[in-house]
Amino acid sequence: AQKVTQAQTEISVVEKEDVTLDCVYETRDTTYYLFWYKQPPSGELVFLIRRNSFDEQNEISGRYSWNFQKSTSSFNFTITASQVVDSAVYFCALSERGVGDDKIIFGKGTRLHILP
């Protein structure tokens, strides 16, 4: 069965610090997709990134970067030089490519507070 674990329930850092959000997943499939979503106080889930299981290249987008390691089943998310606007709940999610089992499963989320 699919499972996504975000062990950090809540993190607080001072603005301009770097912060890493951890995500560990479990899947029996060799083909799967990992996602990160941001949920600001407004409530709408905003898509940040998708990574498929065959692409282990790390990705950088501005101040955001993602580290995907199949060997440890982890897909961690780092914000560099954090800003107050980064304050939100961040969700890691997993989807498998399997008949009848391709739903997107979310972790419980990490609430990130960026303090001015």
Added chain:
Amino acid sequence: EAGVAQSPRYKIIEKRQSVAFWCNPISGHATLYWYQQILGQGPKLLIQFQNNGVVDDSQLPKDRFSAERLKGVDSTLKIQPAKLEDSAVYLCASSPDRVSTEAFFGQGTRLTVV
């Protein structure tokens, strides 16, 4: 491109009453999801449609929850009768594909059952 539209944004009902939520997905998106997000938790999938057929409803409490997607476009989620533990945000999402593409979410309907 218009996003996923949901209504109402907020709803307060008494327990044992019924309620319905509406979702209009992004045009052309074949897959539609309904998620329940209880305060402090991640979204939990209730039901997934592919066009107008149900792909997964394994976590839908079918004794009280029902959903339909007529003509493979708009969808409604109904709760009858509501319980206190149904208080949550109900999120609708859509995607072009079942697995490989990200889901786009609406703003959700916040339901309070008193």
